[in-house]
Amino acid sequence: MSEIDLIPNSYRRMQSNIRSLKILTVVLVVIVVVSGLIFMYVNQEASRLNLEITELQQQKNISVQQNIQLAGLEEARKKYSRQLELLNTLRSGATVGRMFLVVDQALADENLWFLQWQLRRGNAQGLLQGKETEMTIKGQAQDYESLSRFVNNLLGQPEIKHVRVLKSTLRRYTNSSVIDFDLIVHVREAAT
Numbered sequence: 678m679s680e681i682d683l684i685p686n687s688y689r690r691m692q693s694n695i696r697s698l699k700i701l702t703v704v705l706v707v708i709v710v711v712s713g714l715i716f717m718y719v720n721q722e723a724s725r726l727n728l729e730i731t732e733l734q735q736q737k738n739i740s741v742q743q744n745i746q747l748a749g750l751e752e753a754r755k756k757y758s759r760q761l762e763l764l765n766t767l768r769s770g771a772t773v774g775r776m777f778l779v780v781d782q783a784l785a786d787e788n789l790w791f792l793q794w795q796l797r798r799g800n801a802q803g804l805l806q807g808k809e810t811e812m813t814i815k816g817q818a819q820d821y822e823s824l825s826r827f828v829n830n831l832l833g834q835p836e837i838k839h840v841r842v843l844k845s846t847l848r849r850y851t852n853s854s855v856i857d858f859d860l861i862v863h864v865r866e867a868a869t
Contacts, residue, residue: 788823812862821845
């Protein structure tokens with residue numbers, strides 16, 4: 678016998694469409710859920726990366742501040758190093774008190790007097806070499822013989838390296854005369 682199909686074709690198409698619609702709905706729900714999970718993952722990663730960027734920016738700011746501080750400290754170190762060098766230069770060489778004794782010993786009983794005396798050390802003013810010490814003496818002598826004996830007495834002192842007479846001029850007065858002189862005295866580095 679032949680079978681008779683009592684289900685109309687329109688009903689079958691509708692059932693097929695319903696199945697297709699159910700499958701499509703399931704697929705869409707899966708896509709939405711997967712998209713939501715992907716969105717949450719990307720959002721979480723973006724937040725993590727933003728946090729890392731913020732931390733790196735903070736580290737960069739700290740690094741910049743440390744570089745500025747380091748530059749300041751380096752400048753301070755250079756300043757203090759220059760001051761220490763100047764202090765060591767001033768501490769080295771002949772002391773003022775010792776130079777007074779040396780000059781006093783060279784004076785002996787000469788007819789000589791000082792108008793100005795100056796002691797310079799090192800290159801504090803950029804004029805002298807290293808730890809060199811130099812005395813500048815301006816004064817007057819009764820005569821050239823007194824001046825010559827004073828220079829020779831200075832040269833006889835172990836602390837004195839050499840003496841240079843910069844100027845000596847005779848100044849005449851009504852009843853007398855004096856010799857105006859300028860000397861530069863170089864002191865040995867080992868003098869104490």
